[in-house]
Amino acid sequence: MIYLTDLKTETAVSKWRPIIEDWKHTFYLWRRAKLAMIGTFIVIGFILMAIFAPLIAPYDPVKTDLPSRLQPPSAQHIFGTDQFGRDIFSRVMYGARIEVWIIFLVTVISGAIGIGVGVTAGYFGGAIDEILMRITDIFLAFPRLILAMALSAMLGRGLTNAIIAISLVEWTVIARLARAEAMRVKSQPYIEAIRAVGAGNFRILFFHVLPMCLSPVLVQLTLRMGTIILTAAGLGFLGLGAQPPTPEWGAIVSDGRSYLVQQWWISTFPGLFIAIVVLGFNLLGDGIRDILDPRLRR
Amino acid sequence: MKLTSFILKRLLLMILVLLGVSVIVFVVARVIPADPVGAILGGNAPPDLIDDMRHRLGLDKPLINQFLDYMFGLLKGDLGVSLKSNRPVTTDIADFFPATLELAIAATFVSILLGITLGIFSAVYRNRFIDHFSRVFSILGVSMPVFWTGLLLLLLFYYKLGWLPGTGRLSLFTPAPDRITGLLIIDSLLTLNFEAFKDALSHIILPAVVLGYSATASIARITRSSMLDVLRQDYIRTAKAKGIGKRLVIYRHALRNALIPVVTIIGLTFGGLLEGAVLTETIFGWPGLGRYIVNALLFLDYPAVMGGTLFVAVVYSLVNLVVDIIYAVLDPRMRV
Amino acid sequence: KTPKDTLVIAGNTEIFITLDPAVCYETFASAVVEAAYAGLVKIEPVNGVFTPVPELAEKWEVVNKGDVTEWIFYLRKGLVFANGDPLTAEDVVFSFKRALTINKSPAWLFNELGLTAENMEQTIVKVDDGTVKLVTKPLAQSIVLSILSGPWAGVVNKKVVLANEVNGDLGQTYLTDKSAGAGPYQVIEWKRKEQVAMQANSRYWRGEPTLKRIIIMDVPEETTQFLLVQKGDVDVAWNITPEQAAQLRETKGGPVRLIVTASQSNEYVAMNAQWGPFKDERVRLAIKYAIDYDAIIKSVRRGFAILNQSFIPIGYLGFSNNNPFKRDVEKAKQLLAEAGYPNGFEVELLTNTTNIRQNEAVVIQANLAEIGIKANISLMPASEMYAKYRQQGTQIIVAGWGIDYPDTDNLAKPFADYRVKQLAWRNMWYDDYAADLAEKAGLEMDNNKRVEMYRELEKYWMEKGPFAMLYQPVNYWAVSSDVVGFEKAGEGYSLIFDFTKISKK
Amino acid sequence: METLVKVENLKKYFEIRKSFFSKPLYVKAVEDVTFQIPKGSIFAVVGESGSGKSTLGRTILKLIEPTSGKIFYGGNDISKLTRKEMMEYRQKMQIVQQDPYNSLHPRKLIKDIIGEGLKIHFDMRSDEIYVKIRDILELVGLREEHMFRYPHEFSGGQRQRIAIARALVLKPEFVVLDEPTSALDVSVQARVLALLKELREKFSLTYLFITHNLAVVDYMATNVVVMYLGKVMELGSKDDIFKRAAHPYTSVLLDSVPTVGRGKRKHSVPRGEIPNPANPPEGCVFHTRCPKAQSICQQQVPDFIEVAPGHFCRCHFCR
Amino acid sequence: MNRGSLLNVSKLRVVFYTYRGVIKALNGVELWLNEEERLGIVGETGCGKSVTALSIMRLIEQPGEIVSGNVLFNNQDLLKLDENEMDKIRGKKISMIFQEPIAALNPVFKVGFQIAETIAHSREITIKDAYSQVPEALEMVGLDWQRTKDLYPHELSGGMAQRVMIAMALAARPKLLIADEPTSALDVTIQAQILELLDKLVTVGKNAVILITHDLGIASEFCDRVAVMYAGNVIEVAKSEEIFNNPLHPYTKGLIESIPVIDKSRDLKGIAGTVPDLVDPPSGCRFHPRCNRAFDKCSSELPSLLEIEPDHFVACHLYN
């Protein structure tokens, strides 16, 4: 029985070890990728900002105060005030909540539709794939802003509907990605091995193929956060996004547009925040992608 | 797969897709709770006039009839008559598309130039300062709202420095070159009208940079990751082992391979630029199709919306078809 | 940098639909139509009062015949179109009938006069080559003359139009981007989304205008326009923002001047009189007291507006400068409580997506909040907003009324007479007293009596009507200081714009 | 000896379409294969890359549907069974795949990888499953704590043991071993082969052993089938193949194997390369490379001849 | 102390920096080669065979680094050359072929171009001129040049691709050819062909060869001398008959006893345990945890490569 037992002895390990090791590895890779680190801090800062907005913001974000309108940045209003005397800083802080909400919903909706369609098409292939992909193509070929505009005009205005409209546009990208991933995964030997022990399509699809598709999709979604915020802003430009006085960043920037030359602070600060957060998400997404790269892991 | 049959198949599928697009665009355009007639007649018009107009436009017919009419029109290449301009939608498109195309091409050019350069530098100097810088720089392009960068550049290069013109495709008193393609830069070259060429070129720079910069990040990102991927391949090791030197290894052996996946992204980007140029077109007074469609939508000029959308969809699909063909040409592995 | 004989305007020509006088109905485009076509009469602001003056018709006679009025217009001798063709009564009759047949937006103004597609053979008559007879409703003279001075009543060249007719469109397609009139200018080209170019008409009966060329460049973005004019690449920025205007106002003496004139329009808040709480006139009154009119004018319009709470603007018959409402939160709250809404209510505040409207909505929202009313702003593109408005589907709306012809009639009826299916009707204010009064005033020939009637209507309307009139806007342009006479040219703007008064240093 | 698995005229064609419009082409990965696997044997399949070995193994397990032909398991025809009806056999027939690096789900813990089949086939409590997994891991030479690790933490040999554990935990009777050691170092290969032999004794398993390494066949097998371009070239007991090879292809294969310790040796080097499987040669598929080829070989497909009891050969000249 | 007349590698240390720590991939490798000699390098996976080869070519990249040692080639230390000088060695004096021949050829260039490029570089002529020598190079490796030169790598079979690689490598008539597992991805029949071809060409061209393989059979049949590597060290070097018939190092013995051989039925022993983690390698002799004859000294002191018998070098304390 020598072959069965004489493996190198190892010190006993807890069942948590692989998970801890995995995280340690991830942490190491993350620390090495400086930009990913910066991205993470930005995103965390963004989320904290949303959570603690009421504590950070010195003023009510929607209350107009006409006497102190259009004030340049000062000690009282560090980002200045807008045409109604509202404190830009407070609006930006509260706006973070709206952005988080938009991002959350779009991610959930477009992620769910995209993954559902993509994985199903990729896994089953054949006619199902053909049909689902043609539908995706239709949505892809559609001018995106127009589709979002048309949909949100159809659904009625307001932030939530705009979010739904954006999601209905966004899912196509996810679907394509998920499909490619599902196609790749389904032909891997380990899936056949699972089939060999008797697992059915449903089980394979949900417990084995789907989880593998999540991480690239997650990366993609992270990278698309920027587009999402900016599309929301573009819709605001057409009156289809958040309705005033909601301090949605894109809307603030586009409102402040006509003041850009004289009262630069109105759209510059929220614009800067959009840029920073989008940058943060992009860096994070790039970072996650690098970290998940199997070539960097063992 | 043979190229011709590949193209044929794609064209067939394209027709299918376009059919879908037209159905959706029809439904969406008609379900919007607004009134094109009211928009044509303006805020003050009384109801009788509106009813009369609605009848004349056939808007009181059942939707299904309207849909069939529309589809039959499509078969004949007739996109209907714009409610607003009162001209055939095809004429409008023919008027505005060249400008959009020209801008999209110029912007694509900018983004390719910028994106690929940044991407290569990023990959070759991975995790060094150059990499960090070019990644942040390219991502900033997508992060900043277009009208913000647009106005900023306008302020700087037009207003403060006075290096570049501020609006339109040509200066007011520069006579336009004879229309051949509708793309001013090309037309002026073809007619050897160098003054117009210079003028047109200087007008397109700012919008192209603004628009192109916003599309740089995705190209830079793909270039970088594809380049990194290629640099890890066995054949790069072979090339190095040949001793041809680092530069040749990168430019001859790595780049060509790395650019193959970039081509697909360029196709998608180009499609996006065709439709996504609305804000840039507005800021720089660029007489393009993007503005046309959005205005049509705001105005509820549904034949124009439908026609424009369909047209963009066609162009988008064609561009991607061309991209796939280029892809096949670039990558011999696809040419079986 | 622009040539001395050329005026270059940077403007947003997005709203241009057509330059055909029988179809065109948009303010900015109308200015072009007016320049290209001359009508029988013309409106001149004389000491701030709009006065009809002879144009193609050198004089006219009015015969009252009880239920109709006959108007005889005598044309000047030797009139020619810009292309040299003679202009006769035939062309005038053709032009009016054409507008009625086409039946587009301006047609209802002819209908106001009692001229319709059905009766036009009898009501629009060529007496001889130099004389035209119109048979109208027995309306106050100023109403008739001001309607006939509008761009829709511009005379088109029958020969040219018929020669370019396709599919029986009466030359609509042809006239979309060209002109065939006898005005001071003629349109030479309209490159959509690029520019509209006009050239002086040397055959204009008053003589060739000073400016030889007018070019309207399409510049959709206000900020860009502003930069262009400051840089001297254009002479006029047509659509600047209040902030830009305010900035110009403060920097006097630069290369660019600010030109302001009173606008021929009104800005108002309207409540649907059949919707929930607004059924009660006390609630409507409360809202009129809740609004901070001064703040809106000062902050949203940067002072570029005239406080006016009546529907009658400055320069119009019956204007009284009577502004009874001042922000009074206590009073508003009390009125609400009396009406049974001590804790307020929730309401949808509708307006369109332009910056100014949106800003007004925000201020009003804040004002209403103070008396306990929660207003949710809903922004829509104008086309969509008007669709909803026309279906009487609004609750409370911020909107404006652009005047069609310079007579109080054009304000009294829409705002008070629900039977003309205009603003009063859209807001479901079915008040017969107000309606009757507005109608009667229009038929009254005696101007003094008319004034009295309008005063009475105004009082009643202010108290009971569903409108809170915010202000009368002010037009502003950024104009290069080389340009002379722009104030005069723009004096009646949004109604008329007279390019002939402009010249350049 | 009792037959456990019988294959009759088994065919598996893969359709490859060159273009949307053109007629489909077929790769005849498995062409008309007939044999019986005696219970308790190690039935080796050898052949060059692309000869259809893996396809054969996967088709027998019905992981891919056969194009035609019959597969009998313990006397029952399983070739037409539906997925549900196959469930019973899934537990009895298992596979260990070619590539240990891709045959384990990279995001699952070892216990889940091994436990999956148990959850599907047996109604067991989780603590029972735990014990089972622990026992089987011990059996293949791993330990309890390895249950809570990810595949990437293991070396190739260890992974192959995990794959073996996954197959054996279901208590199968028949295991297809698809090149279980070709990715491993010789020192590890030796130990895995020994383990497989030991397990066979212990559980009286029957193996279908796929490999391209003739030396390993010699070490392991009881019966051998030699495949070339989807067809069986020769079939017989181990000694039939190694001592009395009848088919020229078998001889070529045997001759090509490099051997240690004999110094420089001149091989009789085989000619040519394996033809495109989508377009195999006419006549005898091997004739393009056969040292003994005659004109008949180009025209006529040789029959499958029994040259001695249980020793079959597909060659015009094998008698 | 130069043992080989062509190449002398001494005390070569290479490390890779990874998240888990520093991988000490080569731990003082000693290797030498005479002109026209064929050296086989064998060992388990991960023992540093490829890294050794790449170090000689100076192709170790991030995150790897050559920390110390000498690579004397014609008495010139390659590790001290600058990149330009090194480029004159690569592909000219020393060339290399790899395991996956299809992957090692650039997929977007035709075979003809890739060969011409190599020729052009080594002879310092233009690629255009180099084309004239492509037919000869292809014919040398038994390919129909007319057909092959216009093919893309993906259109080649594995055997053909490896022939192309050989043609490329030998076109420059290098002094030394390094072949890193040139046949592991190929079938036995093709492997035999390739090895025969190599044998022929090398004999004619008088090239020295380093053949890296994990198949001891190949090393035995092809090489004059064989070096056995374990965990970053060369642990035994001898003439090939000698090393297979009289292995001295316990590891070599274990390895040879693990190989199944046709017609030689015997039990396969295998070697207990696994290759050590090179981040934290065992002290002393890196083989000692797996060695059944290890004693105290083994865990504390790294044995050096000594000539125990004439031309038979072993690094093991048993033979001191």
Ligand SMILES: Nc1ncnc2c1ncn2[C@@H]1O[C@H](COP(=O)(O)OP(=O)(O)OP(=O)(O)O)[C@@H](O)[C@H]1O
């Ligand atoms: N899913 C598939 N689709 C199309 N062709 C296939 C498929 N699977 C296998 N083939 C083809 O069938 C033939 C036999 O393949 P198979 O994998 O069975 O060979 P093998 O003998 O196992 O080779 P190897 O030794 O390389 O594993 C090959 O030509 C292969 O290209």
Ligand SMILES: Nc1ncnc2c1ncn2[C@@H]1O[C@H](COP(=O)(O)OP(=O)(O)OP(=O)(O)O)[C@@H](O)[C@H]1O
């Ligand atoms: N790029 C790299 N990054 C990190 N570690 C590396 C890298 N290349 C090689 N190594 C490490 O160096 C050691 C030696 O690797 P090498 O490739 O030389 O092994 P080998 O003997 O060629 O094995 P094989 O037979 O598998 O090719 C291994 O432990 C490996 O993990």
Ligand SMILES: [Mg+2]
């Ligand atoms: Mg196989």
Ligand SMILES: [Mg+2]
């Ligand atoms: Mg190696």
